[in-house]
Amino acid sequence: MEKNFHLEIITPQRVVFSGDVIDFAAPGTNGGFEILKNHAAFITSIKVGEIRVRQTDGYDDYYATSGGFVEVHDNKVIVLAETCEKASEIDVNRAKLAHERELKRLEERSNLDPNGAMQAIARARNRMRIAERRLKR
Structure with missing residues (x-):
């Protein structure tokens, strides 16, 4: 059974990430949260902190965000972030x-x-x- 879902991380300047992932974790304003495939739909805000993205190969990428919003719906996660930088950037x-x-x-x-x-x-x-x-x- 496939465990992937689609993730997009978008800032006003660019699309930071767009692709299929296994897992996503973010710093919610009411506490950190994690998303897996078939998660219930919701919208929440995120604060300054670390976003972790587990790629389909199992490798984790880390991003610094200054806050924004996350929408989860129908195996698609959209992050609208004020700023977001991959650790390597x-x-x-x-x-x-x-x-x-x-x-x-x-x-x-x-x-x-x-x-x-x-x-x-x-x-x-x-x-x-x-x-x-x-x-x-």
């Missing part, structure tokens, strides 16, 4: 610089929206963590 140095820049802005409190700065720090940390996972392989 993440520039670790750029993520570290963004993290350091936001920490400095937060310390200096210069023309700063503290909530926005904390969100930027969370996004940078997420990107660094997922990129470092790739480097450990």
Whole structure:
């Protein structure tokens, strides 16, 4: 029995992924969740975190997302993400610089929206963590 279902990960800039997968896991705003074939239909929001995609060959790919929405219906999962980068696409140095820049802005409190700065720090940390996972392989 085939265990595959179709997944699309889309951002405003591009289609990040489109293909058949065995498993999908994402950071829901109410807790992480996992999708397998024949999952019940639903729509939910996702937050900053890691998306895991298990390919049909059993290999896992990891993506950093800054949030968005997921729709599951009839063995098709559509992710509409604000941003989403595959671990292998993440520039670790750029993520570290963004993290350091936001920490400095937060310390200096210069023309700063503290909530926005904390969100930027969370996004940078997420990107660094997922990129470092790739480097450990």
